[in-house]
Amino acid sequence: MPRNPFAAAASSPMSRRLFLTTTGALSLGAALTACGGGDSSGSSGSAEPVGQADIDKAMKTPTELTFWTWVPNIAKEIALFEKKYPAVKIKVVNAGQGTPQYTKLRTALKAGSGAPDMVQMEYQAIPTFTITDSLLDLRPYGAAELKDRFVDWTWGQVSGAKGEVWAIPQDTGPMGLLYRKDIFDKHGIDVPGTWDEFAEAARKLHRADPDVYLTNLAANQPAAWHGLLWQAGAKPYATSGKSDITISVDDAVSEKLGAYWGGLAKEGVISTDPDFTDGWYAGLNKGKYATWITAAWGPAFLSGSAKATAGKWRAAPLPQWDAAKPNAGNWGGSTTAVIRSTKNPIAAAVFAQFLNSDPATAKMFATEQFFFPATKALLADQEFVSDAPSFYGGQKVNQVFADVSATVDPSFQWPPFLDQAATDWTETVGKSLADKSDTVAALGSWQSRMTTYAKNQGFTVKGS
Amino acid sequence: MTVTTPSTAEGRSRPGRPRRHRSAGPLFVAPFLVLFVLLFLAPLGYAAYLSLFQTRLIGGTVFVGLDNYVQAFGDSQFLHGVGRVALFFVVQVPVMLLLALLFALALDSGLLRLSRVIRLGIFVPYAVPSVVAALMWGYLYGPDFGPFAQLSRNLDLPVPAFLSEGWMLGSLANIVTWEFVGYNMIILYAALRTVPQELYEAAAMDGAGAWRIAWSVKLPALRPALLLTLLFSVIGSFQLFNEPNLLMKIAPDVISSSYTANLYAYSLAFTGQQVNYAATVSFLLGLVIVIASYGVLLTANRRRTP
DSSP: OOOOOOHHHSSOOOHHHHHHHHHHHHHHHHHHHHHSOOOOSSSOOOOOOOHHHHHHHHSSOOEEEEEEETTTTTTHHHHHHHHHHHEEEEEEEEEOOSSSHHHHHHHHHHSSOOOOEEEEEEEGGGHHHHHOOBBBGGGGGTGGGGGGGGGGHHHHHBOOTTBBOEEEEOBBOOEEEEEEEHHHHHHOOOSSBBBHHHHHHHHHHHHHHHBBBSSOOOOOOOHHHHHHHTTTOOOOEEETTEEEEEOTTTTHHHOOOOOOOHHHHHSSBBBBOOOOSSSHHHHHHHBBEEEEEEEETHHHHHHHHOOGGSEEEEEEOOOOOOOSOOOOBBBEEEEEEEEESSOOOHHHHHHHHHHHHHHHHHHHHHSSSSOOBBHHHHHHHHHHHHHOOOEEEEEEHHHHHHHHTTTTTTOOOOOOOOHHHHHHIIIIIIIHHHHOOOOHHHHHHHHHHHHHHHHHHOOEEEOO | OOOOHHOOOOOOOSSSSHHHHHHHHHHHHHHHHHIIIIIIIHHHHHHHHHHEEETTTTEEEEOOHHHHHHHHOOHHOOOOOOHHHHHHHHHHHHHHHHHHHHHHHHHHOOOOOTTHHHHHHHHHHHHHOOHHHHHHHHHHHHHTTTTHHHHHHHHTOOOTTTTTTTTTHHHHHHHHHHHHHHHHHHHHHHHTTOOOHHHHHHHHHTTOOOOHHIIIIIIHHHHHHHHHHHHHHHHHTTTTTHHHHHHHOOOOSSSOOOOOOOHHHHHHHHTSSHHHHHHHHHHHHHHHHHHHHHHHHHHHHHOOOO
């Protein structure tokens, strides 16, 4: 599953899994008893703008808001908000990271009680919650005016079909390549500019040293696959209206990707170990993988997880399908959304906007949590882009990814049932990579599994 | 209440006492009944109720009668999950109970030195939460860094693929056996301690040796306890969830979201948002367990009365 790696770094893998399992077991009972109640339709679904007087009044009324987030040490950012609006108190709850949090949220929403006012939400999860009318449109609270402050494609990701603003971008993950300069130098490999060169380098490296793979394409990481699809210009999902969906995860672009990666896996010149596991961390540390195809949060994450290899890594843009038209995808990053059932929509909406667009808090995310920023101002901030960590041999890594961020395609869309899509990917495409079986055929199974699911859920499905 | 004085026996005509007897019984049972209804019957009934509906992302909730059950009976993912845990039960449980029995008999024989330490040592894995156990074994099984893999690499032997498709069920069985041998051993050992010493003395008088006593005296005495452990194992095996759910993270290509029936119900509810169908699958899984338990009881009882 897509993840925010910073939180992963903050909590040990064991406690994370422990948490996942125990909460899963607990919430199963809750969900079974919670079902049957209709969707809680909350206050204010209209797009009528809220007047400044109302906003001022709300922000001066003593209020307590609950915020679910897995950002470590977010209290510092919250303190800035509470300093500006002393009447509003924020209660922070860590309800798990990514999927476990969404599971809890869904349960609370179905139960009709226990849902927070604001919630951290990854870009890809937004459609999964707007399909159930769970998020508040932030336009009436002035969110639309923030559009120009954020990177264009992030705004595309939080915007609805009718121009709704479902969330405020917090951090992003434009994709790039981290590589081991020492291994490349030793085997005389140049940083690949195209995927063809990348494939040649993979063969050359593995032939020269059978213990080393040019990269690891994790068989359990649908988010990385989606990022690569995104880079290749695929449009795997398209929704129009509420109930029409086009699923084309086995179209020509996807097949190209399937043949390429499936082929490299079959040849055995790349590995397909599950990522964010003990074995994968060990592999990064002992030089089993010469590159990591990752996102802008990767550099900070890696410097915490592969300390043994400090100074040996460098960053580069992803290899290209068409070197003349550089393109990037995105993997990860998250937003702050407001839950529609909140009793204090104004204060909650103001909080979501302040937290991510106020220059001071936004900068704090970049300097305290090492998040990769979503605001244009920070991406151009000299202090930010000129940072040259010694882990990367003094390279200006942030500059590399800031350049990449400008080339992310703004029109990529996520399906309204992401969890299912991700599980189906792992059990078809991911499995084919791990088994070294036919990945192109697996794309077909992925397509048909998702089509069946969507039809069962009442969607009108158009396929590729 | 329990002391039977002569007056109770002859005092049937007296109005006070029998009524007190009658009113006390339900009072004693009431706390259990309340919990039973609240924590067992109510959720069960609710699951049954839920399983008659279908909630869709588009179109809301509709009553579908037994459609979900019809679907489940033809659902290969569900059937394979049940088949897999049935196989698991058939292979793992005899091994586990046999080991537990051997340990219990060995401890009871009094021939072991340090028997208390050994008893505790065998029991300790049960005290380790199954989540932790699965994580620990997941590390031990690791194909790159696990100690078994490193050892065999150092000895130039092929690396055992504990996490591969062919070995996975065995690897899971090993974890579960490790966890529960001690627990079952304690039940059996406790049962052995209640066997009257006179029986052993009588058997010894008749010239029985240690093996003969174990076979002809101890084993028959253990039958009820063995049946109990067997029933616990039926329930445990068919609900297998924690171990595969955790190993799924390190072997996503082997353990699918429907690897066991319980895991399938969980994925349906939380990945697919198909709560109603998840209720159906859970309900059917419960039914399978009831049938399997009943089958075990039936065969055991038939053997007892020749």
